[in-house]
Amino acid sequence: MIKVWRSAMVALLAVLPAAALAQGESGIDPEALIERLLAVDQEQRDQIKDVTFDAEYVELEGSDTEQAREKVRFVKKVYLKYLPDTVWYREEYLRFFKEGEEQSEENLDKEARDRMEKKAKRKARDISYPMLKPFYSEQRSLYQIDYLGVARERVQDQICHQFRVTAIQKADSLINGDFYFEADGFHLVQVDFAPSKLVKKVMFRMNELAMTIIYGPSADGFWLPRQFDIRGKGKAAFFFGVNFSGTEYYTNARINSGLEDALFEVSHGD
Numbered sequence: 001m002i003k004v005w006r007s008a009m010v011a012l013l014a015v016l017p018a019a020a021l022a023q024g025e026s027g028i029d030p031e032a033l034i035e036r037l038l039a040v041d042q043e044q045r046d047q048i049k050d051v052t053f054d055a056e057y058v059e060l061e062g063s064d065t066e067q068a069r070e071k072v073r074f075v076k077k078v079y080l081k082y083l084p085d086t087v088w089y090r091e092e093y094l095r096f097f098k099e100g101e102e103q104s105e106e107n108l109d110k111e112a113r114d115r116m117e118k119k120a121k122r123k124a125r126d127i128s129y130p131m132l133k134p135f136y137s138e139q140r141s142l143y144q145i146d147y148l149g150v151a152r153e154r155v156q157d158q159i160c161h162q163f164r165v166t167a168i169q170k171a172d173s174l175i176n177g178d179f180y181f182e183a184d185g186f187h188l189v190q191v192d193f194a195p196s197k198l199v200k201k202v203m204f205r206m207n208e209l210a211m212t213i214i215y216g217p218s219a220d221g222f223w224l225p226r227q228f229d230i231r232g233k234g235k236a237a238f239f240f241g242v243n244f245s246g247t248e249y250y251t252n253a254r255i256n257s258g259l260e261d262a263l264f265e266v267s268h269g270d
Contacts (some may be wrong), residue, residue: 007015028147028149033161034145037188038135040185044187047083048256049259050079050082050255052079053079055076055091056073056076056251057246057247060245062133068245070100071096071099073096073120074093074095074097074112075095076092077094078090078127079263081261081264084217087128088264089126089127089128091126093112109202123172127225127226127228131191131213134165143165143168146162146166147161148164156180158166159182159184160190163181165177170198173197175193175194175195177192177194189214189216189223193260194209194260202236209231209232212229213225213226213229214228214229216225218252218253219253220255224253225250227248227270228250229245229246230238230245
């Protein structure tokens with residue numbers, strides 16, 4: 001009987017107008033809503049084999065975002081290949097600008113290699129990370145998930161359901177965050193998140209780290225990453241403060257172009 005009621009609620013959510021949800025969400029079953037969100041995500045995953053983006057990463061210098069100036073900028077290609085249980089990721093650095101001046105191919109190769117090595121050591125996340133992972137049945141015991149209703153304000157001009165995800169135990173493999181799903185189609189619109197435990201090593205200590213991924217529909221109707229923001233504060237070698245912020249933009253998504261496995265076997269600069 002419970003399963004029948006839940007299925008009915010999922011069907012109701014699928015056709016209920018966003019305006020009605022905004023007026024009164026008290027009758028919504030969060031578990032049924034989560035089932036719907038996961039079903040929509042899986043339906044898209046079943047249709048996408050690979051994606052290629054044009055990407056541009058801009059890193060700023062300065063603690064005040066409004067007054068911060070561009071420190072470095074990279075023009076890149078980003079490739080994703082979707083497999084049943086994972087996503088392969090590759091980034092290719094094409095151009096490198098430092099304080100507005102384009103750098104040499106040699107400097108590009110050196111900077112690309114250095115950044116990818118640091119990323120691997122810090123186990124940094126990127127857009128290949130399955131952001132809905134905390135909602136998967138096999139992960140639910142690791143998290144407390146609270147449905148906060150329809151967000152008070154529009155998110156990326158969308159009326160959205162809001163969930164708050166909190167890791168039960170602190171671990172750098174788990175995240176805390178706020179998830180916003182558009183009420184009309186149940187796609188992920190934005191997630192603001194951070195590791196539940198920050199990196200603390202002998203030569204580097206991270207004090208703050210916050211990330212945001214913004215999604216939007218492609219020309220083909222698939223909801224894909226559009227922007228990845230990262231902001232952090234740390235301390236290197238016990239002496240030097242490290243403050244950074246950067247944004248990566250993704251455009252011109254090309255879906256199911258038939259990317260070969262060999263493309264993901266090596267990285268630029270290896």
